[in-house]
Amino acid sequence: MNLRWKRSIRKNLVGYSFIIPAVIGFLMFMAYPLFNSLYLSFMDWNMFKGAAGSTFIGLDNYKEVFQNEYFRSGLLHNLLLMIMGVPLLIVLALVIANLLNAKIFGRGLLRAMYFVPYITTITASALVFSALFHPEFGPINSFLRSLGIESTPGWATSVKWALPTIALFWVWKNVGYCTVIYLASLQGISKSYYEAASIDGANKLQQFFHITVPISSPTTFFLIITSVISSFQVFAEVQVMTQGGPGTASMTIVYHIYDTAFKQYHMGYASAVSWVFFVLVVIITLIQWIGQKKWVKYV
Missing domain, CATH: 1.20.5 (Single alpha-helices involved in coiled-coils or other helix-helix interfaces)
Incomplete structure (x- = not known):
């Protein structure tokens, strides 16, 4: 023993x-x-003197969060990024995955091509994207001018177009990952569903909306949650392409936290923003979790 x-x-x-x-x-x-960070959020923290040069200020940092115009601007832009980017990302990924799930020539190569942007470093891909969408010398605007469009968008340098440009880049960067997840889901759908639908006279489009979309809804739910969280974490894209500008046109909450903490050295306030941000993401996730009971179909 x-x-x-x-x-x-x-x-x-x-x-x-x-x-x-x-x-x-x-x-x-x-x-x-x-x-x-939770401890720092209640402090007026001096980064150079540490605890000895810092004072406890209670909820003052949290009060400042909701009074700060940059935080409100960042929150608005994050919500707009979510609204613009997440639906487009999910729809594109599902359509592409459905096409790549069929027996087409070069299917393996196409799958790899769609996934490459996701594994490429954000800094490198953002620099290439910025060059492509350069307002004067970029090939995108050159192509638009060749079509006779004289008033081409300013993209990342424009107050109007900076945030949509960030959203477009974010979708392009993440669509490969979502496509791969959808592919795994689609390959688990029994072919008998489609065969029965074909016998009943359903065409490919009807099969897509009445079989593929409902059965893939658990995967869609997963990708919506992860994509919403990802859209709220956008930072490197903003740092490389716009630095939050022009003005505050592309300021996000995470970039605001970085700017406040590591440029202005207001670490206590930045920590408070981080915790408010965390609570907001949890609330949005819970809302999605409650809502999924009405549209997610588990087979």
Whole structure:
């Protein structure tokens, strides 16, 4: 019995030795920053003097959040990014996945091509995207001018077009990932559904809307939640392409947090914004979770 007990302890120690690095990494790089930011959100924090030069100010930072015009502007722009980007992303991904699920020439190559933007670094792809959509020398506007359109968009340099440009880039960057997830879902749909529909006289379009879309609704629900969260996390795109401008035309909440914390060194206020932002994302996710009961069909 004593020998079995020793062997059990040895096996447990081997198992714990595998998870200890992950636990240490979680505590150092996730748990500690998370709770430290909550502590900082109640402080007027001096980054250069630390706790000795900082004072407790209670909820003042949170009051400032809702009074700050940059936060309100960032929240509005994030909501607009979500409204513009997420529906377009989901629809495009489902349509592309449905096409790539069929037996077409070069299907494997096309799948890889759609996925490449997702695994490309945001900085590199954003720089290329900015060059493509350059208002004067970019090939997109050159093509539009060749069609006789004289008043071409200013894209990232325009107050009107900066946010749609960010949304367009975000959709292009993420459509490959959503397409791959949809492909996995579509390949799990039994062909008998489509065969029965064909016998009943349903065409391809009817099969798509009455079979593919309903059965794929759990996947759609998953992608909507992850895409909404992703749209609220937009930062690198803004940093590389617009820096929140022109003016505040493309300012997002995450960019506002970065600008306030690491440029203005107002770390306490930035931490408060982060926690308000976290609560807003949780609320939006809960609303989606409650609403999915009315339209998600589990087969």
